[in-house]
Amino acid sequence: MSLSRRDILAGSAGAAAFGALPYRSAKAQAANTIRIGVLNDMSGMYRDISGMSSVVCARAAVQEFAGRGFNVEVLSADHQNRADVGVNIARQWIDREGVDVLLDVTTSSVALAVSDICREKNKVHINCSAATSDLTGARCNANTVHWTYDTWMCAKSTGGAMVRAGGDSWFFITADYAFGHALERDTSNFIRAAGGRVLGQVRTPFPGTTDFSSFLVQAQASRAKVIGLANAGADTTNCVKQAAEFGITRRGIKIASLLMFINDVHGLGLQTAQGLVLTETFYWDLNDATRRFTNRVRSAMAPNMPAMTHAGTYAGALHYLKTVADMGVAAAKADGAAAVARMKAIPTEDDCFGKGTIRADGRKLHPAYLFEVKTPAESRGPWDYYKLLQTTPGEEAFRPLAEGACPLVRS
Amino acid sequence: MAGHSMTSSSSAPAGPQEEIFGFTKAQFVALLVMFAALVIAPFFLYPVFLMKLLCFAIFACAFNLLIGYVGLTSFGHAAYFGMGSYIAAHSAKVWGLSPELSILVGALLAGVQGAIFGWIAIRRQGIYFAMITLALAQMIYFFCLQAPFTGGEDGIQAVPRGHLFGVISLSSDMTMYWFVAVIFVACFLLIHRIVHSPFGQVLKAIRENEARTTSLGYRTDDYKLVAFILSATLAGVAGGTKSLVFGIATLTDVHWSMSGEVLLMTLVGGLGTVFGPMIGAAVIVAMQNYLAEMGAWVTVIQGVIFIACVLAFRRGIVGEIANLLRVRL
Numbered sequence: 001m002s003l004s005r006r007d008i009l010a011g012s013a014g015a016a017a018f019g020a021l022p023y024r025s026a027k028a029q030a031a032n033t034i035r036i037g038v039l040n041d042m043s044g045m046y047r048d049i050s051g052m053s054s055v056v057c058a059r060a061a062v063q064e065f066a067g068r069g070f071n072v073e074v075l076s077a078d079h080q081n082r083a084d085v086g087v088n089i090a091r092q093w094i095d096r097e098g099v100d101v102l103l104d105v106t107t108s109s110v111a112l113a114v115s116d117i118c119r120e121k122n123k124v125h126i127n128c129s130a131a132t133s134d135l136t137g138a139r140c141n142a143n144t145v146h147w148t149y150d151t152w153m154c155a156k157s158t159g160g161a162m163v164r165a166g167g168d169s170w171f172f173i174t175a176d177y178a179f180g181h182a183l184e185r186d187t188s189n190f191i192r193a194a195g196g197r198v199l200g201q202v203r204t205p206f207p208g209t210t211d212f213s214s215f216l217v218q219a220q221a222s223r224a225k226v227i228g229l230a231n232a233g234a235d236t237t238n239c240v241k242q243a244a245e246f247g248i249t250r251r252g253i254k255i256a257s258l259l260m261f262i263n264d265v266h267g268l269g270l271q272t273a274q275g276l277v278l279t280e281t282f283y284w285d286l287n288d289a290t291r292r293f294t295n296r297v298r299s300a301m302a303p304n305m306p307a308m309t310h311a312g313t314y315a316g317a318l319h320y321l322k323t324v325a326d327m328g329v330a331a332a333k334a335d336g337a338a339a340v341a342r343m344k345a346i347p348t349e350d351d352c353f354g355k356g357t358i359r360a361d362g363r364k365l366h367p368a369y370l371f372e373v374k375t376p377a378e379s380r381g382p383w384d385y386y387k388l389l390q391t392t393p394g395e396e397a398f399r400p401l402a403e404g405a406c407p408l409v410r411s
Numbered sequence: 412m413a414g415h416s417m418t419s420s421s422s423a424p425a426g427p428q429e430e431i432f433g434f435t436k437a438q439f440v441a442l443l444v445m446f447a448a449l450v451i452a453p454f455f456l457y458p459v460f461l462m463k464l465l466c467f468a469i470f471a472c473a474f475n476l477l478i479g480y481v482g483l484t485s486f487g488h489a490a491y492f493g494m495g496s497y498i499a500a501h502s503a504k505v506w507g508l509s510p511e512l513s514i515l516v517g518a519l520l521a522g523v524q525g526a527i528f529g530w531i532a533i534r535r536q537g538i539y540f541a542m543i544t545l546a547l548a549q550m551i552y553f554f555c556l557q558a559p560f561t562g563g564e565d566g567i568q569a570v571p572r573g574h575l576f577g578v579i580s581l582s583s584d585m586t587m588y589w590f591v592a593v594i595f596v597a598c599f600l601l602i603h604r605i606v607h608s609p610f611g612q613v614l615k616a617i618r619e620n621e622a623r624t625t626s627l628g629y630r631t632d633d634y635k636l637v638a639f640i641l642s643a644t645l646a647g648v649a650g651g652t653k654s655l656v657f658g659i660a661t662l663t664d665v666h667w668s669m670s671g672e673v674l675l676m677t678l679v680g681g682l683g684t685v686f687g688p689m690i691g692a693a694v695i696v697a698m699q700n701y702l703a704e705m706g707a708w709v710t711v712i713q714g715v716i717f718i719a720c721v722l723a724f725r726r727g728i729v730g731e732i733a734n735l736l737r738v739r740l
Contacts, residue, residue, distance in 0.1 A: 077703070083566050084661045088459075089703075091657075095584070096457055109565040113659055116569040176556075177564030205556065206564050 030098055032329055033071040036062070036317060037099040039089060039114065040106040040129065042078035045207055045234035048263040050106040050129050052076070053301040054313040058103055060297050061317035070329045072321065075099060079110050081207050086110035090117045100333050101126060101320055104313045108132035108179035118143045123336040126320060128312035131232065131259060132182040133399060136363040140406035142337040145344075147364045148312030149281050151179065152399040154258050155186035157279035157368050157392055159228070162256045163194040167226035170256075171219040172201035173212065173239060175231035180206065183230040183258055199224045204231070212239050213246065220248055232259045237267050244272050261307040265385050270376045273385075277372050281397075282308035282352050283386050286369070293351040305383050311352035316364075319348045356394060361406040365394035433607045434685075437738035441686055449592050458584040459656065464696045465595040466653040471676040471688030472602050473645030478674070479683030480606055481638045482618035483533070486541040486670050487548025488646050490528070491521040493555060493665025495647025500567040500660035501560055510573045510581060510590070510655050517651030518644050524551070525643020526636070533635040536621075545667065552665045566661030570654055587656060594652055598645055603685060605641060614638055675713060679720050681727025684740050690728050 038058050040050035055076045062072045075097065079086035086105070093099035094117070101124040105111045111130030118125035119141040126145045127135055133150040134140075170191055174180040180203070188198045199222045202215045216239065219227045227248070229239050236257050243255055257264075260278040284294040284306055293314065294306055301310070323343045324332040332339045344358045353366040371386035379385060401409055431439045452461055470492055477483045499517030502508040508516065532543040555561045562568070572581040581587045605611050616624045617631050625631050654660040663669065672695065680691025695713070702709050724731045733740040 082661065082663060083564075083568065084657065084659055084663050087657055087659050088463075091459055092457065095459065109568075112565065113568045116658070 031333075032069075033073055033098075034101070034321070034324055034329060034333070035097065035099045036072060036074045036101050036103050036320075037090075037093045037097070038074060038076040038103050038313070039079055039086060039093075039110075040076075040104040041081050042076070044081050046081065046106045046129075046232070048267070048304060049233060049261045049307050049309045050104055050313075051304075053297075053304045053306065053310050054104045054129070056297055056300045057306065057310045057314035058317045060293075060300075061314050061321060064318065065321045065325065068321075068325050070324065079105075079107070081107045081110065083109045083113040087113045087117060090114045091121075094118075094121045094123055100124060100336070101339075103317055103320075104128050104309070105130055106309070107177075108134075108182065109177045111135060112139055112178055115139065115141060115144045118336060121336075124320065124339050126316040128316050129309035131179045133186060133404070134178065134182055136359075136361040137399070137404040137406055140361045140404070140408055142362075142408060143340055145316065145340060145358055145362045145364060147316045148308050149259075149279075149368070150363075150398065151183040151186045151259075153281075153368050153397050154279050155183065155190050157370050157390075157397065158256060158258050158277060159187040159190045160194070161277055161370055161390070162226055162254065163191055163196050165254075167254055167256070168194075168196035169224045170196060170198050170226045170228050171222040171224035172198070172228045172230050173215050173219055174201050174203050175206040175235055176203035177206050179232065180204075180230045184228070187228055187230065187258055201230075204235070206231075206235070209235065210238060212242050215239075216243055216246055216248060220246070220251075220253065224253070226254045226256050228256045228258055230258055232261075233264065236260055237264050240268055240276070241272060261309065262305060262383070262385060263307050265373055266305070266383065270374060270379055270385065273373045274375045275373060277370065277389070279368055279370050280308045280386075281366055281368050282306070282311040283369060283371065283388075285384065285386070286388075289351040289354065315348070315350040315352045318350050319343060319346070319358075322346065359398075359401060361401060361404055361409050363398055363401075363404075365398060367394050368392045368397035433603065435739050437733075437736065437740055438685060441740055445686070445689070446596075449596070453585060453588050458588040460696075460700055462584075462588055462591045462656045463653065463700075464693055465591050466649050466656065467673070467676065467692040467696050468689040469595055469598045469652070470646055470649035470673050471680065471692045472599060473642045473649060474673045475677050475683070475688040476602055476605065476645070477638060477642040478677060479687075480611065480618060481614045481635055483635065483639070484537075484541045484674075485532070485544040485639075485642075486674070487528070487544035487546075487551075487667075488642075488673055489665050489667060489669035490544075490548035490551040491525055491643040491646035492650035492653075492669060492673070493660075493662075494524055494551060495521040495650030496654040496660040496664040497555060497561050497567060497650075498647075499651030500570040500654040503573055503655060504567060504570045505560075508573075509577050510575055513573075513655065514594070514648060514651035517654075518647035521647025521650065522640050522644035525640045525646075529636050529639030529643065533632055533639060545670070548665070548667060548670060552662070552667065555662060555665045561660070561662075564662065566659055567654070568659050570658045570660065572655050572658065581655075591652055591656060594648065598648060599689070602645065606685070610634070610637075675717055677727075679716060679727055681730030681733070681740075684727065684729045684733060686740050687727050687729035694728070 038055045041047050042051050058074050077089045103126050105114050105127050106129040108130045111127050115125050128147045131151045133152040135146045172184045174184045202218050229236050265273045327342050348356045356366040358364050370390040372389050474488050477485055495517035498520045499513040502513040502516045528547045574580050613629055613634050621631055676691035676695045677688050679694055681687025729740050
């Protein structure tokens with residue numbers, strides 16, 4: 001078979017046209033597509049409070065925005081609770097995949113690092129499940145919104161309730177990274193302000209600690225009335241279980257789980273968890289709106305149930321998409337800081353948290369609920385776990401704007 | 412060091428092949444291919460990925476200097492890599508040093524650390540040497556976990572890349588890439604120079620038969636110590652560069668699994684070859700990058716590759732290719 005020069009020319013021109021076509025349409029499509037990257041722990045100790053369930057919730061928010069003239073894609077990745085892995089993925093997502101917003105981002109150490117990347121690259125970081133109050137404090141920036149809760153809120157609500165109930169001497173078991181340090185610091189401030197004393201603390205390696213016996217014995221030896229658990233997820237459940245096995249709780253020492261989620265209670269079982277006091281900003285059985293939301297997502301995330309972090313992921317994504325619809329896709333994609341500024345200007349409203357606002361430092365304001373875990377007799381079935389003790393309105397639940405030392409506020 | 416070493420080792424076999432700048436013909440061709448790849452790659456591949464690859468290539472080359480040419484299997488090289496990483500990050504962030512100085516400070520400290528640890532470790536061989544280096548590295552890990560300046564589990568975050576020589580901003584990935592590429596080439600050529608110097612000949616003699624080298628009048632401990640320090644320093648360069656590329660230094664860099672990873676890279680690429688560690692680093696880093704979605708399976712795959720390497724092609728990728736073509740690479 002012989003090929004003439006014309007054949008080759010025609011062929012190559014055709015190939016070029018064919019090659020260029022899908023590329024161009026892909027480009028045009030990309031300009032009209034918002035890409036959400038859900039970056040969290042998919043395999044480790046925080047997978048129940050984030051993981052794929054958060055992706056389900058982000059998709060639920062996206063579904064509500066179908067047919068609004070722009071496309072939304074959701075990506076997800078596992079940062080393994082390691083800051084270096086998180087930074088790596090965030091950079092690659094932003095540089096190569098055109099991700100516009102990083103959502104969820106469990107684990108405070110990773111969240112702080114990702115927050116810096118989003119500022120550097122001018123993208124949006126909506127944090128829904130990291131705890132450290134530094135995200136809206138000393139290390140706040142114009143590209144970050146901190147949605148669900150923070151260490152200051154937990155410290156005030158749970159810590160404050162414990163002190164009021166007579167727990168005036170404390171010993172902390174603290175996860176040795178940004179979150180644990182922040183939670184211990186914030187809680188200690190409240191204890192001292194209320195006239196209590198902190199007798200000591202022990203820092204446990206994170207992640208990877210499963211045996212807390214030596215730390216619990218040390219805490220018991222301090223003769224503190226309250227052992228404060230400045231940790232989360234599997235760390236907390238392990239501590240609570242092992243404290244029960246050691247008979248610490250039977251001897252009248254109170255365990256304060258400063259940060260606990262409904263999934264942790266589920267894992268512990270009511271027999272062990274009953275009577276624990278904890279703070280969440282969302283409970284699936286709180287009101288009609290929360291039950292409505294839960295019904296929408298629970299089949300997709302079974303056997304898990306939405307915790308406040310999942311609700312935050314949904315609500316954060318929803319509010320961001322609302323903002324995008326308001327300011328236009330091109331403007332939102334071009335300038336992350338502008339998108340966040342717009343998010344702060346528009347009041348929030350969703351099924352999970354009701355009406356709320358985002359403050360200048362990036363703090364989302366909504367009520368905090370103090371719950372007590374039901375006894376097995378009180379519970380009507382699986383996931384019916386909480387009794388509402390107290391509601392703190394959004395304005396009082398979080399650290400006052402002036403006390404956070406956020407550089408955005410000072411100016 | 413023995414004063415007469417230079418004269419006696421210069422008469423060591425130079426090899427029948429003609430050499431270009433100390434490279435055999437095959438090596439020189441491979442070197443040109445490598446330069447071409449270094450120049451072309453950033454236009455097709457993600458520069459940050461390439462920079463990570465180059466940092467690990469430096470690390471693996473430094474490691475190869477010790478395991479491949481002296482026959483010392485260190486199992487604690489993460490200590491020097493991680494220390495270089497932390498010190499460089501701290502210098503750049505807290506002391507505000509320019510990037511080249513930060514890396515230099517990191518490398519020097521890793522070298523000093525290498526001198527102390529090497530002095531202790533080279534007294535033993537084989538498994539004992541590996542265990543001593545591992546034990547010392549674990550001490551460094553614990554130090555990094557507890558020392559206030561390292562930030563514990565958070566690491567040192569938001570490390571600025573800064574301005575090269577105080578002038579050229581490295582914030583763009585492309586500029587940073589060229590900086591890293593130059594560091595890599597410099598380290599690569601330095602290691603090649605060391606290996607092919609009279610000093611390097613003695614190192615290889617130690618690898619082949621230490622007792623005989625001693626009987627020839629070399630103070631082998633001194634040679635081993637110098638090689639150890641050089642290797643540790645270059646590992647520090649790799650760590651320091653990595654921390655500037657990613658803007659973060661964490662415990663991952665000093666963890667013992669990092670020591671295992673660099674061993675794997677060197678073995679996969681080819682022990683004691685010039686280009687092997689680089690190829691090994693490329694294979695492992697690419698795997699970690701492109702298979703990341705498979706989560707924990709990456710380590711399983713790595714393990715399988717390690718076993719396959721040790722069982723089927725013990726010379727490593729480059730070693731097998733060299734053997735096939737009957738050249739030295």
